[in-house]
Structures are given as structure tokens and as C-alpha cells.
Amino acid sequence: MKTVRDGCDSCSAALLNNEESELSDAHKQIKVMSYQELELYVREKHSNEWIDAKINQISTHLTWDKREQSIRITEMLLNSCPEIGPVAVCFFAPPYYPAVNSSEDPLVKKIISRLKNDATVHPDRKLKHRHFFNGISDLSYVVQAKSEDNAEFISKNMPVWKRGYSIPFEDISQLKAPVLNMGSFGKDPHLRSERLHKQSAFIETPKLIRTVIDEIINSSKGDDD
Structure with missing residues (x-):
């Protein structure tokens, strides 16, 4: 996530230095969250039943592959708590290949x-x-x-x-x-x-x-x- 944070910090600095921007200073600060942090935040604001139903609805959508479903679930959570933004959310989407190394074997x-x-x-x-x-x-x-x-x-x-x-x-x-x-x-x-x-x-x-x-x-x- 460090690379994402560095990129968002650069963008935030550029926005803050842009005197012509109509955004407030608060909206010029781009936060970075993990998907886990996002889901925990949203579950504090909405019921687990509502969130689980929404996630299940998206994850069983037949015309979207698992990567598209991952994006849609993240968007749904963000839209349910718009006060979080602007924010960059880091998450894993399938297929995931763990990094392994046997150099010392x-x-x-x-x-x-x-x-x-x-x-x-x-x-x-x-x-x-x-x-x-x-x-x-x-x-x-x-x-x-x-x-x-x-x-x-x-x-x-x-x-x-x-x-x-x-x-x-x-x-x-x-x-x-x-x-x-x-x-x-x-x-x-x-x-x-x-x-x-x-x-x-x-x-x-x-x-x-x-x-x-x-x-x-x-x-x-x-x-x-």
C-alpha cells in the first residue's frame, strides 16, 4: 500500500497547491484504505444483514467475473458511506498467486x-x-x-x-x-x-x-x- 499512499500524497499536494481548484481542502486530501478497513467502517454504519445481502447479490451476478464483482462490491461499500471520500481502496482480485521462494532450499x-x-x-x-x-x-x-x-x-x-x-x-x-x-x-x-x-x-x-x-x-x- 505504500506505493498507493505515495501516489495519493503527490496528488493531494498538487491539489492543495492549485489555487484555482474549487474543492475544499478537506476534499483535496486523498485517503488510502484497505478493503478490510473499508468493510469494517461500513459495517459500523449499516446492518450486517443489509451489507451481506448486497455483497451476495453482486457475488452471484452471472455476467460479471470475479474481478468485476470485486470492483462492484468495493464501489457498493463506498457509495453506502460517501463521507469517506475521496479515498483509494486497495484490495485483491482473483486470480491471486502467492509470492513464494525456495532459494534457500x-x-x-x-x-x-x-x-x-x-x-x-x-x-x-x-x-x-x-x-x-x-x-x-x-x-x-x-x-x-x-x-x-x-x-x-x-x-x-x-x-x-x-x-x-x-x-x-x-x-x-x-x-x-x-x-x-x-x-x-x-x-x-x-x-x-x-x-x-x-x-x-x-x-x-x-x-x-x-x-x-x-x-x-x-x-x-x-x-x-
């Missing part, structure tokens, strides 16, 4: 070391270890995020949580599987111009995958010994 560290130092795997390319993938991956669902507070924070700040969408955090915590994301080099993902580098996709990446499999097998043999 012994097996993952061993594999990364082998990949980086084995010149036969990638003789013409230097590999770089990045701790996080700048995208989305199903690997987010096989290892628990480090902070145990993540699950509660996400659930409290997702308008459609348990209303057609949820994340099985308890099941994920039981897996505890180390993750390592590899793939071929390409450009423009999800665009019409999306393409793969053939050398990377069909020659280099298969070698990387084979090396990883070999290392896992060798490590499992060592554990058996």
Missing part, C-alpha cells in the same frame, strides 16, 4: 549451482539466478509463502473471498515442495507477436531440464544411502 541451491557452473549445459549462454519470477506460475500453489500472516491478510482484503473463490492455504502448507521455475527465452508473452527463441526452446532448455532431473535423482540416491 538445500536441493534448489545445489541444482542452481550445478546449472550455473556446468559449461556443458549451456556453453554459449550465461545463466542468472533470479529469486522471483516476474509473472504468474502454478508453482505458487505447491509451497507456502514465508509469512503465515499472508493467508489472513489476503482473505480479509479480497471482496469475493469464500464467495466463489478461495485459495487452499492449509493444503498448500502440507505440500512444502521446493520450487524452481525454468523456461525458454522468448518475447511478447500473450500478444499476437509472442514467439520463442528456437535455440533456447528446443536445444538449451531440454538440457537444463535433464540436468535438473539428474541432480534430483542423484540427491535422492544420496539420501537413501
